[in-house]
Amino acid sequence: MQILDTIKELNACFGPSGCEEEIRNKIAELAKPFADEMYTDVMGNLIVVKKAAGKRGAAKADNFNEAKAGAEMPAAAKAGTPRLMFAAHMDSLGLIVTYIEENGLLRFGVVGLVEPTDLKAIPVRFANGTVGTVYSDTGADKPGIDDLFIDIGASSRKEAEKLVQKGDMAVFDTPARALAGDLIVSPYLDNRAGAAAQLLALAAVKKPAYDCCFVFTTQEEVGRRGAKPAAFGVDPQYAVVCDATRTDDQPKSRHQGTTIPGKGAAIKVMDKSVICHPEMVAALKAIADEKKIAWQTDVLQEGGTDGTEMRKTAGGVWTGGVSIPVRYVHSPQEVCCTADIEAAARLMAAFAETKPGF
Ligand SMILES: [Zn+2]
Structure with missing residues (x-):
């Protein structure tokens, strides 16, 4: 999966908040070869299930269930423990x-x-x-x-x-283009970069230690409205959000963020709406070190992600975050580094294959 090509493919799809059908269908097409099961819920979230190693039978991804009023959550989302939920929003501004x-x-x-x-x-x-x-x-x-x-x-x-x-x-309406080094410029790297990372992670996971739900959420840009019902439905014990974060390398930066494009996957400690569980932060750092995946710390004094909602679902969820540093975030021309997307994908895949020690 070439990252720039994937971003181009995703950005060719229409998908502002609440109108995610086209982008959802494209992501479902790209996810299908790696999924055991896929379904959408009433909010339009796409939930791609990869069952824990040993529980995986014949792939059933042909069974792409569209949500219907009053429909039961598919068994895969409810059976087996523990469950790990990844979330990357697929909607755009x-x-x-x-x-x-x-x-x-x-x-x-x-x-x-x-x-x-x-x-x-x-x-x-x-x-x-x-x-x-x-x-x-x-x-x-x-x-x-x-x-x-x-x-x-x-x-x-x-x-x-x-x-x-x-x-x-x-x-x-501008295409993604390559800049010098591994940088790319494109509209909607928030969060097509995170969605691409999550697709790469889905493809890379070979032996999941958990039942994994890779959720591509709706309506994040208008207040994280898709993630909350998605997390309620999936009911995970562990959750990892993959989204864009602001960078600290712009001229006259006041250092209210910490990340730099090209320095690796950004392990979220906090933003204005969530403080990640310290055990999740520590586990992500330890796995990144063990697998020699470049990482950096993500602390942000503003913003929020789907992690905010997952953290507070039901009785609370052990939640962490793997962010992609994006310059000029929310502008029509955002910049990020493809190596960071790759590092984020590797880290999420490695986390999915690691038995929870807490
Ligand atoms: Zn975002």
Whole structure:
């Protein structure tokens, strides 16, 4: 699995929060060869099950169950202990049309934490393939969201409405590209990088010590809304979140984060919404050292991930995190290092193969 190619493939799929069907189907296609079972829940989370070594029969991944109201959770998610849940969110930030001007320009709001000042002259695309560019009509140095519009080329409201309706979402529309070294630049490395790492980990695990659920979650960018029901359904004893984290290498960094792209998988200690279980942090560090996987510490004074929700599920879950350092996170052009994605994948796979000592 070539990481840049996988990121390109994932980013070609539409998937802003709440509209994850296309990205979910692509991830399911990539996960299928390595899965014992796959299903979606009512929130649209994709749960890919790999059973503990010794319990693995014939692969049943053809059995891709779409969630139905009142459906029973598949037996694989409930049988056997202990269970380990990985989570990487598959949704992305987006823009949402709120008004169509007489002249065909689209006014819009944001889905998730998007900075209006990052948006001027950014290409976007809608689910139906309609493309446009964002621009400002006020000349403000720091445009607010209401200074901005999307131009899809339509010259009237009537013409625009043939292509786009109020409530339609758009995503940033540039491809992933290689930079110098192992760095890549792309929209949505948060969290296509984490999703790619989780897919790589799924492929790499040979003898899971646990029943593993690799969950690709929905609606993280609007408040981690998919992870909570997913964790409730899977009911894990152990959990590891794989998501992007901010870096400490930008000019004039105030050192409120700790990670540097290229220095390895970032083992999460805390962010603003979670303090990882110390035993999980210690176990991840020990496994990384033993397997000679490059790692660094992830401490962040802001943000949150699906780990926040998993940690607090039911009676509490032993939760840790393996983060990917991403520069300019939440902007339309994020930068990360493919070697960190690979290190994160190796660390998660190794953790899945290690018997819990606590
Ligand atoms: Zn994220």
